[in-house]
Amino acid sequence: MGDVVLSERAGKTLSITLNRPEVLNAIDVALAEALAVAVEEAADDAVRCVVLRGAGRAFLAGGDITAFYKDLERAGGVADAIITPFHRAIEGLRRLPKPVIAELHGAVAGAGLSLALAADLALAAEDTTFTLAYSAIGASPDGGSTYHLPRVLGLRRTFEVAALSDRFGAKQALEWGLINRVVPAERLQAETAALAERLSNGPTAAYGRLKALLAASIGDVLPDQLERERRAFVEGAAGEDFREGVSAFVEKRRPQFHGR
Template sequence: MNAISPSIILEVDAGVATITLNRPEVLNALDEGMLTALQATIEPLGRNRAVKVVVLRGAGDAFMAGGDINLFNKCMKLPPGERYSHFSAAAARVAAITLSLRQLPQPVIASVHGACAGYGFSLVLACDLAIAAENTVFTMAYCQLGVSPDGGGTWFLPRVVGMKRAFEIATLSEKFDAREAERKGLLNRIVPPDGLREATDSLARRLATGPATALARTKALLNAAFGATLDQHLTREGDAFAECSLTHDFREGVDAFLNKRRPVFTGE
């Protein structure tokens, strides 16, 4: 276990890097310390070849309840110009975290329970997979505070649920449970609260023992899908396939298929 800061804990075991948001006394609300530590934790993972998958979770009773409202309140005392500069800079740092998550070559799993609101919601959207406990409660919450979403929430949401549902979720700030989140396409799996850790570990191990280059190229292709023409994307797919064909894992996958056995991927 490596405590990056009091608010972020990083654990790496058997190829799985688990990042724990660790401000349980305030439902892991985001403050400047957590913001700094989270970015410092995520960015180096992309260069760590020993890390095959990343898990993002929250300590205590919640995943993340959004930004720290008490800090927001303190900023109300700032003159308008200073307030604008403060929140503009904070939003840029939040955006950098979202970009870092998407740019990681490794799959990223959100393991969610309890409250998932505001930037916590945006973080889940930014992850590649999301597994949630049945007791999770979701809300974007931003408009309820009189502010618009950040962290990529309004970019991911319409792509996942469609424009009209996205508008409803983002503007009405209604709460909904894990079952509804699954129906909307926001979650991959729902499990009982006491089974969340085991289910997350099982999914993470499955990815960690997968073909690392193929997974990374697949993630990159999916990231690029909405910003390319079909012709451009077909070319990217061909390049990625050819690159994967040079790996040991490709030879292993073909041999395992022909010999009717389970492949043993090494990430090479």
């Protein structure tokens, strides 16, 4: 995987760090491929929470435009070589049956915003700036942003964000529902770590069923979604965490979940 993406496990949490700080973690072929591999490795049952972060001054400032500029005649091929593994990573994150947290700071642009949207929760430093950015270079979005943004912002706001590529801050992102919390920059890592610790000690299998139910709800009619919920609950009721949760409730103590 090389060093353009770093994977580090602390307890039950896996941190995936984009590591091209000299270019604000701009995504090229090597980073996209390494990210896809890291996400696949996060499927390990010992991992119960995943944190996405960027090294240096930014989370991810979009695509590496110089990669296109160096070979404009083959720009489509270069784009495909980046987007294909990047999309594998995005889909992998959404399918992971465990929580994914995006820890955002600095620039969150283009593919960076797409990646942040693929996480289940997002915390941002107060000075974080966001932009979808694609239209600024005459491109259409990728990374699932045209899937996720309309579901959060609606069609009109999404078109505005995508077509104008204006920058907006963490406060606006919070008001729009794009992120969950805004924290002082100096507290970002500590706040993320505390949330990851809480989630990594939670009922991981139940979180996985929750993610699957929410994903299915987008296209389901109510009777189908009700049936999905019934099956998920019944399946979970046979699990170790459910038995522990019920016992802890009745016995008036804190549950000790093991993710099963």
